[in-house]
Amino acid sequence: MGNYDYSKLLDRAEGTFSKSDKRESRLKIPEPETMGEGKITIVRNFGEIVDMVNRDPRHIAKFLMKELGIGVTQDGNRLTINRKVSPQAISEKIRQYMDTFVVCYECKSPDTEIRRIGRTDVMFCKACGAQNPIRGAGTGRTEENKVEEGRTYNVTVSDVGQSGEGKASLYGVTIIIPGGKRGDEVRVYIKKIRKGVAVGEVIKEKK
Numbered sequence: 001m002g003n004y005d006y007s008k009l010l011d012r013a014e015g016t017f018s019k020s021d022k023r024e025s026r027l028k029i030p031e032p033e034t035m036g037e038g039k040i041t042i043v044r045n046f047g048e049i050v051d052m053v054n055r056d057p058r059h060i061a062k063f064l065m066k067e068l069g070i071g072v073t074q075d076g077n078r079l080t081i082n083r084k085v086s087p088q089a090i091s092e093k094i095r096q097y098m099d100t101f102v103v104c105y106e107c108k109s110p111d112t113e114i115r116r117i118g119r120t121d122v123m124f125c126k127a128c129g130a131q132n133p134i135r136g137a138g139t140g141r142t143e144e145n146k147v148e149e150g151r152t153y154n155v156t157v158s159d160v161g162q163s164g165e166g167k168a169s170l171y172g173v174t175i176i177i178p179g180g181k182r183g184d185e186v187r188v189y190i191k192k193i194r195k196g197v198a199v200g201e202v203i204k205e206k207k
């Protein structure tokens with residue numbers, strides 16, 4: 001609840017301080033409305049989100065799948081994710097998607113389209129005319145050297161804690177990996193992170 005008020009305050013401040021910068025406010029991405037059913041998460045308003053993002057829903061779904069490291073199924077207005085994911089984590093991913101594929105890197109206008117030129121996806125901005133190859137295309141995350149909840153990373157278990165849990169260290173964060181053995185190279189999904197310590201669940205062993 002506190003968070004909600006805080007973000008409202010921020011929105012208001014934005015409206016006050018950057019009147020000239022209306023472009024982003026045009027793009028109010030709806031908060032994901034999620035529904036948990038056992039181990040899956042259903043985003044009920046995925047269709048609305050897609051409408052705002054204005055890109056192929058399959059492309060967005062694929063991005064989420066890659067970023068979350070789990071299967072997702074898109075079915076009309078609904079998106080089903082094969083794991084429990086918080087609306088915040090989904091929101092964060094959508095924002096990341098916007099930053100990568102929708103919002104012009106130069107003028108921040110969302111009025112862009114992606115065209116494939118040769119082997120490169122290029123973002124064309126209708127507002128300022130900028131043409132930029134999509135950043136980090138192929139990985140979607142090359143420039144964020146940061147451990148974040150809801151993302152997946154390749155790590156090597158470098159240590160084992162007192163209760164036998166594996167530990168790895170990445171970008172200054174200690175990742176606790178239940179079941180990880182020293183020397184294991186694994187791909188982990190970050191379930192929680194707090195104060196420089198994260199809990200990662202092994203998705204698959206990297207052989």
Ligand SMILES: [Zn+2]
Nearest residue numbers: 104107125128
């Ligand atoms: Zn632009």
